[in-house]
Amino acid sequence: MSELGKTIGRYEIIAKVGQGAMGAVYRAQDPTIRRIVALKALPVEVTAGIEADGSGRSNAGFFEREAQAAGALLHPNIVTLYDAGRDGNWYYLAMEFIEGGTFAAEIARSGKVTPTRAAEVVAAVADALDFAHERGVVHRDIKPANLMILKDQSVKVADFGIARLTSASTTMTGDMMVGTPHYMSPEQVRASKVDGRSDLFSLGVVLYEALTGKKPFQADTLATILNAILSTSPPPPHEVDRSVPKELSTIVMKAMARKAEDRYPRGRDMAADLRRYGAPKAQTAAGGSRSVAIAAGIGVAALALGGFFLLRHPATAGPPAAVAPTEVGYLEFVSTPAGAEVFLDGNVVGRTPYTAEVAAGPHEVEFRKDGYYPASQSPRVEPNKRVVVELPLLARKEG
Ligand SMILES: Nc1ncnc2c1ncn2[C@@H]1O[C@H](COP(=O)(O)OP(=O)(O)OP(=O)(O)O)[C@@H](O)[C@H]1O
Ligand SMILES: [Mg+2]
Numbered sequence: 001m002s003e004l005g006k007t008i009g010r011y012e013i014i015a016k017v018g019q020g021a022m023g024a025v026y027r028a029q030d031p032t033i034r035r036i037v038a039l040k041a042l043p044v045e046v047t048a049g050i051e052a053d054g055s056g057r058s059n060a061g062f063f064e065r066e067a068q069a070a071g072a073l074l075h076p077n078i079v080t081l082y083d084a085g086r087d088g089n090w091y092y093l094a095m096e097f098i099e100g101g102t103f104a105a106e107i108a109r110s111g112k113v114t115p116t117r118a119a120e121v122v123a124a125v126a127d128a129l130d131f132a133h134e135r136g137v138v139h140r141d142i143k144p145a146n147l148m149i150l151k152d153q154s155v156k157v158a159d160f161g162i163a164r165l166t167s168a169s170t171t172m173t174g175d176m177m178v179g180t181p182h183y184m185s186p187e188q189v190r191a192s193k194v195d196g197r198s199d200l201f202s203l204g205v206v207l208y209e210a211l212t213g214k215k216p217f218q219a220d221t222l223a224t225i226l227n228a229i230l231s232t233s234p235p236p237p238h239e240v241d242r243s244v245p246k247e248l249s250t251i252v253m254k255a256m257a258r259k260a261e262d263r264y265p266r267g268r269d270m271a272a273d274l275r276r277y278g279a280p281k282a283q284t285a286a287g288g289s290r291s292v293a294i295a296a297g298i299g300v301a302a303l304a305l306g307g308f309f310l311l312r313h314p315a316t317a318g319p320p321a322a323v324a325p326t327e328v329g330y331l332e333f334v335s336t337p338a339g340a341e342v343f344l345d346g347n348v349v350g351r352t353p354y355t356a357e358v359a360a361g362p363h364e365v366e367f368r369k370d371g372y373y374p375a376s377q378s379p380r381v382e383p384n385k386r387v388v389v390e391l392p393l394l395a396r397k398e399g
Contacts, residue, residue, distance in 0.1 A: 009087045011039050011094060019345035020145075021359070022162075023090075027097060030082075037082060037094040042165065044089045063091055063165060069137050070161025077128035079148060079158040091165070095158070100151050103210070104144035108341060108348040112213035115245050116278060121147065121155050122207045123274035128157045129203065130267030133196030140164060140194065142202035143183040144209065145347060181225045182215050186258055189226045197260040200270055204255025204263075208234070211248060212241040216256065233258070247277050327360040329381035333367070334390040340367035365389050371396055 006013050011028040017038070018025040028039040067084035074080060083094040103121060107113060113121075125147060132139065139146075140163035148156045185201035187194050208216045216234035219225045228234075234256075238249035251273050257263045264270040333342045335352040342349050342356075343366040349356055352367060360383040366376040372393035379387045 007087075008039055008041055008090060008092050009083075009085050009094070011037060011092070013039070016346075018347065019364075028094070030094065035082075036097045038079075038097040040093045040095065040159075040162070042091045042093075042162075044086070044091060066161045066165050067093065069135075072135060073132055073137060073160055075128050075131045077124045077154070077156050078132065078160060079156045081161065093162070096156075098148040098150060098156060098158070100149050102145050102347075103147035103149055103155065103206070105348050106149055107144055107210055107213070108350075112241070113210050115211060115243075115248055118207055118210040119248060119274045119277050121149075122203060122210070123271040124155050125157055125203055125206075126200070126264075126267040126271035126274065128267070129196060129199050130271065132157075132160060133199070133267060137161065138194055138196055139199045139202075140188070141183075142199050142206060144206055147206070181222055181229075182217055184226070184229060185260075186230050187260065189229050195260070196267065197263045197265070200255050200264050200267060201257075201260075203267075203270070204252050207248070207255065208237050208252050211237045211244045211252070214240055230258075245277070248274075251277070327383035328357050329360050329383055330386040331356050331358050331363065331365070331379065331381060332386060332388045333365065334388060335367045335369070335375070336390075336392045337369070340369040340372070340393060342367060367391055367393060369393055 008026075008028070010031060011026075012031055014027045014029060014036075016024055017027050020040075023040055023042040026039045026041070028037050029035070030037055063084070063086070067081065071081045071084070079098060080096040081093060082096065085092055112118075125142070129139065129142070137160060139157065139160055141159055142157070146157065146159045148158050150156065183202040183205045185194065185198040187198055205216055208214075217225050217228040217232075219228055233253075236249045237252050238244040238246050251270065254273075255263055255270055264273075331344070333350075333352045333354045333356070338352050340352045342352060342354055343364075344356060344358070345364050358381055360381050362378060362380045364376065364378055366374055368374045372395055375391040375393055377389050377391060379389055381387050
């Protein structure tokens with residue numbers, strides 16, 4: 001199924017381009033109209049939302065409804081969903097293929113981006129969210145890895161409709177949470193009802209990180225991060241990084257207000273404030289990167305890394321979870337010399353030396369550093385075990 005040369009649905013797999021926590025993304029071709037697509041394959045067994053009644057039986061109607069809502073979103077800053085279906089034990093989504101990178105990669109490239117660039121990207125995303133929210137679609141997983149940066153530097157939001165496919169048990173039973181912890185809104189952490197303002201909170205977190213290179217809610221364990229989101233206010237970006245203009249800092253803090261009613265009511269209001277600051281109307285710009293893993297935390301039933309994590313919501317003692325918590329271990333990345341970008345399963349997660357909490361199982365690691373040849377390894381991580389990936393980097397010859 002995930003092998004090259006195979007097909008998923010009618011789509012011919014050409015290459016694997018990425019790996020999220022829930023499934024893989026392939027470059028594929030629609031043989032009928034010869035269109036290149038990004039094909040996302042989600043194993044039925046982790047697609048909790050499709051078994052929303054917890055019975056283990058699949059509820060394809062739910063999958064179709066989510067795909068239909070996402071498929072109706074035609075907007076210049078949203079990755080278009082072309083098709084969705086099921087093939088054996090996989091649900092798949094065929095999307096517009098984006099040649100380029102992610103905003104996570106753009107931030108990681110230099111550690112942060114300029115205020116003008118951050119405002120430009122985030123204003124375009126705020127407009128896209130306004131468009132979706134107006135049509136009743138909340139994204140629920142806004143984070144730099146889901147903001148695709150095209151070659152012309154413009155941005156498109158990916159994965160509309162995906163979060164609920166993999167997290168419906170949260171909404172259905174209140175028993176499980178699925179999400180990306182650092183960007184979650186307080187209402188998501190509490191597993192209460194969310195609306196568009198939850199996405200705007202997450203977008204505020206993205207803007208904070210883009211401007212300062214730091215995540216506002218950082219901690220060693222998942223529980224501590226979630227607690228920080230619920231009960232702390234991070235220092236405003238201009239206090240963390242003096243190069244951040246105060247006006248932008250104010251926009252970030254408004255977007256990230258703990259109470260939804262204190263935030264921007266709509267994406268367009270946030271976009272307007274960012275443009276008042278100076279973000280251009282038609283977005284354009286340059287790529288950078290970084291999606292950070294939760295630092296090692298023992299006993300956290302979580303799977304992180306720019307991906308999803310699953311955990312039993314602390315406040316609810318519901319029926320048995322539809323999805324078992326994923327077992328985790330740790331990967332420690334060391335290179336000589338240090339400072340190499342760490343690509344974990346296709347996504348930049350940080351720079352060496354660096355430790356990440358990962359799902360137990362096989363992983364692909366690559367180190368990249370300017371002036372050196374890339375080095376890679378394919379470690380397997382056992383539950384609760386630590387694996388050190390230590391690689392020397394060979395300098396490229398000049399000329
Ligand atoms: N439409 C697309 N076109 C081209 N590449 C894509 C597209 N969507 C995703 N990708 C690539 O696949 C990678 C993995 O995407 P995926 O959505 O599975 O994971 P993620 O966004 O990092 O985490 P999550 O599992 O939380 O969504 C992305 O980082 C990106 O490089
Ligand atoms: Mg994604």
